[in-house]
Amino acid sequence: MVLTVGGIQLAPVTAEPATNLANIKRLGRVVKDANPELSLLVFPELALTGYRAGDRFGDLAEIWQHGPYLEQLAGLAAELEVVLVVGFAEGGDTPGPVYDAAGVFDRDGTPVKSYRKTHCLESERHFFANGDELLPVETSIGALGVMICWDAAIPEVARVLALSGADLLVTIGAWEDPYAPDWELATAARAYDNVLPHIAVNRTGTDLDVRFSGHSSVFDCLGHPLGKLTVEEDGFLVARVDFARTEEVRAGYGTQLRDRRPELYSKLSEPVALALSSANQRSQTLLF
Numbered sequence: 001m002v003l004t005v006g007g008i009q010l011a012p013v014t015a016e017p018a019t020n021l022a023n024i025k026r027l028g029r030v031v032k033d034a035n036p037e038l039s040l041l042v043f044p045e046l047a048l049t050g051y052r053a054g055d056r057f058g059d060l061a062e063i064w065q066h067g068p069y070l071e072q073l074a075g076l077a078a079e080l081e082v083v084l085v086v087g088f089a090e091g092g093d094t095p096g097p098v099y100d101a102a103g104v105f106d107r108d109g110t111p112v113k114s115y116r117k118t119h120c121l122e123s124e125r126h127f128f129a130n131g132d133e134l135l136p137v138e139t140s141i142g143a144l145g146v147m148i149c150w151d152a153a154i155p156e157v158a159r160v161l162a163l164s165g166a167d168l169l170v171t172i173g174a175w176e177d178p179y180a181p182d183w184e185l186a187t188a189a190r191a192y193d194n195v196l197p198h199i200a201v202n203r204t205g206t207d208l209d210v211r212f213s214g215h216s217s218v219f220d221c222l223g224h225p226l227g228k229l230t231v232e233e234d235g236f237l238v239a240r241v242d243f244a245r246t247e248e249v250r251a252g253y254g255t256q257l258r259d260r261r262p263e264l265y266s267k268l269s270e271p272v273a274l275a276l277s278s279a280n281q282r283s284q285t286l287l288f
Contacts, residue, residue: 011205061091
């Protein structure tokens with residue numbers, strides 16, 4: 001199966017979801033009109049709220065499926081007949097944790113799943129709780145391995161999604177300047193590591209004191225770019241992803257998953273503090 005996938009990198013307005021939703025709708029229609037075959041459309045992390053809303057995230061958070069802005073996004077997915085992935089702040093109907101989330105809507109407007117970012121940065125954990133589930137999102141176009149920003153810097157995240165049956169990796173980001181090369185490296189590597197195509201859509205613009213680096217890309221299953229934005233400005237990219245190519249590569253050169261030796265990887269399940277402690281002890285031995 002060959003899919004046409006697209007991403008829109010943009011600069012959300014902080015704490016103005018109505019403005020951001022209107023922009024998402026407008027740009028989504030523009031891209032779909034220009035690419036009628038489009039099957040998947042991806043927007044950046046926290047596209048609905050902006051990234052630096054701080055304590056306001058509690059008020060901006062929406063209950064999955066039933067928030068008023070989420071219901072409009074479901075309607076947009078049905079209107080455009082695309083699987084839609086959009087970043088938002090997720091909360092509950094009572095005061096409690098807020099999550100940095102990605103809403104996934106199917107082509108008929110069905111809200112499929114909210115993926116909650118599992119690896120928030122320390123600064124983000126002042127406002128968001130970490131999610132605790134890594135499962136592909138089953139949609140009408142295949143199983144999506146959804147990640148949010150720093151998740152893609154953790155190789156184990158994409159690996160778990162790949163081993164759980166993901167057909168396509170989807171990362172939404174708010175990756176900052178001056179680290180665009182690291183974003184490109186990490187997102188390409190996750191494709192290569194797992195022999196999976198990968199669409200990675202990053203935001204742009206400035207939010208308070210932080211500037212974001214754009215550079216959204218679509219990679220094939222070996223991390224080679226199929227489409228790429230090399231600027232930090234608003235824009236969109238569209239590319240064709242061939243799932244048969246994944247099968248072909250995995251049957252030949254791309255044996256990364258088959259060649260794994262899990263019996264050697266027990267350290268992966270140990271608490272980080274133990275590994276750091278051992279490294280520190282070795283450093284001290286060498287230095288003193």
